Amino acid sequence: MQLRAAHVRVRVPATSANLGPGFDALGLALGLHDELEVRALGASGVRVEVRGEGAGTVPDDETHLVVRALRAALDHVGAPQTGLHLLCHNRVPHGRGLGSSAAAVVAGVLAARGLIAEPEALDDDTALALATQLEGHPDNAAPALLGGLTVAWTDDAPGSHDPSAPARVRAVRLAVHPDVVPVAVVPPGHLSTKAARGVLPAQVPHGDAAWQAGRAALLVEALGRRPDLLLEATGDRLHQGYRRKVMPSSLALVDALRAQGVAAVVSGAGPTVLVLARRTPGAPDGTDADAAVAQAFGGVMAGWRVLPLPVDHAGASVTAMLD
Structure with missing residues (x-):
């Protein structure tokens, strides 16, 4: 898998999970967004600039959550790693239950999708699975990725009777009443x-x-x-x-x-x-x-x-x- 683009822009919404009784399953995408630009660099290394929420407190190196998710997605499709420059405009509050970590993970996976020559290799099903691996559960990642109201769940890997096999992550998007x-x-x-x-x-x-x-x-x-x-x-x-x-x-x-x-x-x-x-x-x-x-x-x-x-x-x- 080769890289196709050198500069992409990603936009990801805030999310609210559970919504009361839908524990670890229901999630809703909200009209508040993190936006970031990612540049692939010829030289190695990472430079992260954060404006807004998390500025001065989140990592600015390889441990930044967007970088970790992006690199995991590139590895998953066999694309080469690259130097990176991230410019993050964060509006989703951190540590408040509005899906800031899911937004970062989904942003990293979507940035990888934009950089590679075959973006279909990181389709929504694959992106949700990768995001869930990093997040631990899909309730925020699903609406961040798909928008609207989502129901997310996991089931056994197809054809597998091995309880240790990784679960398959799935989600459906549902309409929300305009009122x-x-x-x-x-x-x-x-x-x-x-x-x-x-x-x-x-x-x-x-x-x-x-x-x-x-x-x-x-x-x-x-x-x-x-x-x-x-x-x-x-x-x-x-x-x-x-x-x-x-x-x-x-x-x-x-x-x-x-x-x-x-x-x-x-x-x-x-x-x-x-x-x-x-x-x-x-x-x-x-x-x-x-x-x-x-x-x-x-x-x-x-x-x-x-x-x-x-x-x-x-x-x-x-x-x-x-x-």
Whole structure:
């Protein structure tokens, strides 16, 4: 496999996973994007420039997540490694449950797709599999790559009866009702995914699992055709309650909003709160959550940001640049 382009531009959306009951399976792409330019260099080495989120804190060498994903993708298709110059314009907040690491991984894989002579070797199925290997789970990677609402899952490798064989990763993209208006309520502090997962139990009651399965199925219907069911459909018994001790303010906000009839959940591993609001009939710029969010803040939640973010229906993209 040869390299075809020397300069590509990649655009990847923020994402919110879980959406309440869809733990490690459901994800939604949001209209907030990281954009980066990647240049293949004749000389060896890596130069990374970061502007915006993560500037001065993320690595600027081979350990940068985009670089690691790009190199893994080149290795996968047998393409030669090259020197790299990355210019990253980051808008997705880091450590807030909005898929910043998935955005970086998908960006690296898509950059490799743009650089190689046969981009079909890194089609969406392959890109999702590679991203999942680096991420550990596909719930953010799938919507970042495909856009819209996605359901992601893994199954046994085709034809394999070996339990140690790598699982196949799959995802489907579903339509989102136009009246659904996501709103991210972003706190000033961050929380690592490792810390958020570390408080989850190894086992949950069978009754809770059965209850959760019904809500997850209902959520697909609510997001696609019945937004009036969003409050009931976003109930959760598997992860948010266990995480209360590591993000008490976030769960307090979720409780306050849900008490007023607003479909609010923890976004991914948190601590951002995602509101799945509905457009108000007769007021195209208003939603059923506006008053509840304003009341919940009440001047007390200093440093939090309220970001209305439309659904991103396009997903990640890569464009070859002509210098």
